[in-house]
Amino acid sequence: MTALTPPQTQEFPELACYGLAGHSSSPADLIPEVRLAERLGLGSVFLSERFNLKDAAVLAGAAAAASTTIGIATAATNHNTRHPLVTATMATTLHRMTGGRYALGLGRGFNLLFDVMGLPRITGAQMEDAVGIYRRLWHGEAFGHDGPAGTYPYLSQDSSFDEDIPVLMMAIGDRSLELAGRVADGVVLHTFLGDETLARSVARIRDAASAAGRDPSDVRVWAVLAVVEESIPEELALRKLVGRLATYLQGYGEVLVRANGWDLADLQRFRDDPLVQGYAGAFDAVGTTEQLSYLRDEVLPAEWLAASATGSAAACAQRVLDQLAAGADSVVLHGATPTELAPVLEAYRSLRPDLPTLPANPGWMR
Structure with a gap:
């Protein structure tokens, strides 16, 4: 693997926020948001993609330039909106640019949107195939490919590459949870999951990882919690x-x-x-x-x-602990800007349990 200096770990490596939470007409606002999130100690910033002013690659590049220690994840883009070589190049560029703080996140997207865009609907087989393509490219292979993700006569980045870049998958239903457990380095669950549903989802992911011959504890599971402080x-x-x-x-x-x-x-x-x-x-x-x-x-x-x-900052902080108690390794504090999260983080600091040390990259467990 390319030698990269591991970045310093943030105070709360188990917590993340979304950049430009919700809709935004000013993508430049991401830059001060990332800087504040880093100062507050949040472990990562997640970046969603919308086809207006939220291009995943552009936002991730801005976040990389605005930060030195916080993890960065696209959560999520879709494999079918870019040629696999373009997506692989985006990831290797951000991997090198951030010193290993970047994770590529992929999701299923919306069938209706892909229908009107003239793109094929995403299947689990396509996602698994696409991840395999990326990983081969990141490790210096040159090859032709014909599979669920498409037919490509020749794919190659650089024969010297030996890059370990984690892949996150977004998952809700049982089949997507099982796919993520088999294939992904990290899994991002959905907002508005009850605590029991969260626990069941984590168990299904880990069972799928085990059945695939993987160490279930190597898969980093992110709960996503909507946070609306009073x-x-x-x-x-x-x-x-x-x-x-x-x-x-x-x-x-x-x-x-x-x-x-x-x-x-x-x-x-x-x-x-x-x-x-x-x-x-x-x-x-x-x-x-x-x-x-x-x-x-x-x-x-x-x-x-x-x-x-x-409710109160303390009540919100307690709900974060509930997510960890249900089995999540990490929690995305969803829908709130770093400024809005400041009182919640202050309350969480006094409640925070003794947790395993997590790396800066949101896709890795160790």
């Missing part, structure tokens, strides 16, 4: 909590509801509501305070919204 203004809090959950239910509600064992009749009631039917846009982007309050009070079950961290 000092956040109500309008913004509604958008971050109610709006975010409603948006997930708009896009792939059945997957999330089934994963939690929630009642599908409640999902159908949500879908049949006059406000939801034909709603123009995502609730977390364009929902009004009145609309989101209505969804909270009249439509969404309180149990669904409770799969989050709300």
